[in-house]
Amino acid sequence: MKDRVSILDGNTFLVSDDRGNIEPSYDFPTGLFAFDTRFLSTWFLTIDGQPLHALSIDDSLSYKTRFFLVPGEPTHYLDANVSVIRSRAIGASLDEELTVLNHSEQEQEFHLRLNIGSDFADLLEIKNRRDKKGRTTPTVERNGLRLTYHREAFRRETLVTSSAPVEVDADGMTFRVRIGPHGEWTTRLHVSTIIYGARGEDIRAVLPLGGQRTAAEIEAEQSALISRAPKLGCDCEPLAGAYRRSLNDLAALRYESITLGVRLLAAGLPWFMTLFGRDSIFTSLQVLPFLPDLVKPTIVMLAGLQGSRVDDFRDEEPGKILHELRYGESAGFEEQPHSPYYGAADTTALFVILLDEYERWTGDADLVRNLENETRAALTWLDTYGDLLGTGYVWYMSRNPETGLPNQCWKDSPEAISYADGRMPEFPRATCELQGYTYDAKMRAARMARTHWQDPAYADRLEQEAAALKERFNRDFWIADREYYALALDPRGQQVDALSSNIGHLLWSGIVDESRAPAIAGHLLGPRLFSGWGVRTLADDQGRYNPVGYHVGTVWPFDNSIIAWGLWRYGFRREAGLLCDALIGASRYFDGRLPEVFAGYERGLTDYPVEYPTACSPQAWSAGTPLLLLRVMLGLEPQGEHLIIDPAVPPGMGRVELLDIPGRWGRVDALGRSREPHEEPAPPPLALPGE
Incomplete structure (x- = not known):
């Protein structure tokens, strides 16, 4: 029960x-x-x-x-x-x-x-x-x-x-x-x-959308939303169940904004039933190939609430994208800074990434043109307020030590960022994935500037800055004798050398040097990080590792979906498929609903994924995870007016058919089928660095 x-x-x-x-x-x-x-x-x-x-x-x-x-x-x-x-x-x-x-x-x-x-x-x-x-x-x-x-x-x-x-x-x-x-x-x-x-x-x-709705009206709206999503046919019942549950949960998590009178995706029940910049952006990236009409209101809302002044209480700065918006008593009386609160160092680059990805899928060039000023302001923030130490990296340190978040990356719990031996670095901190997001944001903004803003000089400058960042990053964050990127830099520029799942986000961003990508993929699927059910947030031999620690050893489905996307981007299709298969397998034990987080115990130890006691469920970016995994397995990638389909379905999953995928091309179908072991020899596993 x-x-x-x-x-x-x-x-x-x-x-x-x-x-x-x-x-x-x-x-x-x-x-x-x-x-x-x-x-x-x-x-x-x-x-x-x-x-x-x-x-x-x-x-x-x-x-x-x-x-x-x-x-x-x-x-x-x-x-x-x-x-x-x-x-x-x-x-x-x-x-x-x-x-x-x-x-x-x-x-x-x-x-x-x-x-x-x-x-x-x-x-x-x-x-x-x-x-x-x-x-x-x-x-x-x-x-x-x-x-x-x-x-x-x-x-x-x-x-x-x-x-x-x-x-x-x-x-x-x-x-x-x-x-x-x-x-x-x-x-x-x-x-x-x-x-x-x-x-x-x-x-x-x-409220413009009515506010008060009957159960029949709710059912009708949710059914209409789900009916617009692509139809999945597959031989893998856990995948089919996870897809159905995800669409139902995403429909249920929509809420009406008091501010703009549009429906937005809340982050998760019970703690996060509101707009979260980071969660909303990642969820939007996950659902784009399936329900693109859910994405535009989020982009418009985030742009409309973009930071415009320096406000220490709210961690607000010009050009910065919000972290969290609350409507309760503590926000109203300014006992908490959430009206809105801007304490996130990653949302600003992620906003630029989402806007570009949205246009690539939908062809909505008008939105890119309408938000040119907001996008330029976001890019300026990355180079000014974001670069606290003037080193060319994005750092974070709260302006509000009383109520502000100390960690302002996605792993925002107090113990999430540490050296390999468990020590905690001082502030400010520059985590590795922030630099990857910044690199990707500049590359994507260069495309928008050249294609939609008619500013080739700005595009050239952004590409040059991105190239310089990539070179600098691969020099300063790479730990040569361990063959992985540091989790962060401390204020002295020293490497915070813990091995973490953040390196998978680096693959997704494209900042990883091609020659180093095999080592990163090897670590991600190696026994220190990979539990058998997913990639742990922290490797099991690190000082602060805890299989039931919020960001220090647990498995986050959303995190793994981004890692799978990154592996796919660098051509590690087998490894991406292995991760997809593990997460879909885990969903069976949660009735198809992947939770916010589950324990990082070794699969052979427990034989099933162990629940995390206070995980949000449903949670938007966990509900979006099966959707992004489908994109990865079917190899879906927009290219101009066409959708590239290059499937690599994991062994044993059988047929995967996705019909009526929406986008600027209209609607198209994608079909993939796994190659069974007797059909083609499996490639050898990646050798782990140092082995």
Whole structure:
């Protein structure tokens, strides 16, 4: 039985235990959430004073769930004479239908108690365990309970109503019901979550896209979105299952922006149900061959919120692309800098990369022309504010030591960047993948300048700068006696010499010298980094290695999808296929839904991928991973008005057919089939450096 059950519709989501109950928690928050606020922190059902036990759960759809429950713990010796069905659906509000079934031959009286409460906690307050500063007031109404939170002008409200007569008090609702022999009783509970704006109105009522949606409307919109994606036919059931689950999760993770009134992809449940620059860009890169219309709103939103001033509190600088946007109380009162927050050193180069890749797939040259100024500002940031030490590299160090992120690369947890022996470098830090992204951004911007901005001189300059960066990088980051690139440089220019998965991103960026690519591929698929289920974030012989450490030994599906793309770029098709096959195999153990992260234990030790305890699921760039793996296996690459298809399907996967791939060419089909071992001898594995 699952420990946690979630339903979501972008802006609003609910996480409960496997009985449908919500109790206040911090390690992994349960509750009803909308726009970074928890509107229900208690939602606990009992019957005749007994808690309920789950017999079965139907959670096949993202926006509704059904729980089949009985009182107490069932035994072999005593049958339950009553059962309860909790059916719930979510939109901007929550609807729950409670049905009690009397299985006895006599009329029965039952007392149902639903304890209700809200702490109106900000998601960031839950994560950092901060106390509330406002006041919550319960108001008993006819057949309803209203919970109101005030802190100065900040006001949020939860209203719970029942369709059946009920006794209401400040802590919940009590139903006293009589049910005839083999009869049933039902009530419908409606939970409204109200977010008051400056003029005293619910801000979602005036959203351009409507804000309030029924379950039927949600189903129709998600079905329409999924129907636009290419159709996959394949012999590999885990791949088919992962593809279906990914499309469903990506559809569910879309939310309506208060700022622009467009639907954007949220990063992941429960902590990251908002716009994240890095996550949104990588997810957009993953989904481009499948759902390109999801990408443009993200690009426009990121450009519209591009940094325009120096603001130490928010780590904002002119030209910089945001890291995270929040709507909750702590951001509103500037206790956290997330309104928006710019503490990421990689998003700015990644923004340029995404814009170019989007145009290459869609042919939307107008967007490239319209965002010329924003793109130039991003490139200027790389050379000015990004180059903190004036060495020609992109560095990071937060302007805000109180609340800013210390690590501002994708591995942003405190211990993620270290020397091989486990020591931590000082700030500022220049991680290797930042330089690769910068190289790629300049090369792509040169193409846009020459093709769309009619500025060949600028294009020449960018290409010269990129070439100089590549030469400098291959000199300063290469650890010759170990044959891999350093994770970072420290402020003295010394190599932070840990062996990490970041080197795979270097292949994707194209900054790796061709002569060194085989050594990098060998490390990535060697036993120190490759667990059998994927590439670990940190090699298993490094000082801070921990197979269940967030960025120091776990396997991240998104990270591996970028690594597979990088291996493909340098011609390591067999190695890329091996990685694709491992991740698709791992997805079987997560019901087709790859989580944010899972443990880095050796495959032979556990025989299955071990869950990470607080991983986000679903998460956008994990949902996008099977899509990018399909692109890699089928060898899809836009070239002018055509799509190049050069498949290399891993052995044993059989036929992989992707129909109606959208792009500037219209829609085309791709077909690949694995070569089995008896058909063609497998090439020898890459020799590891030093062996």
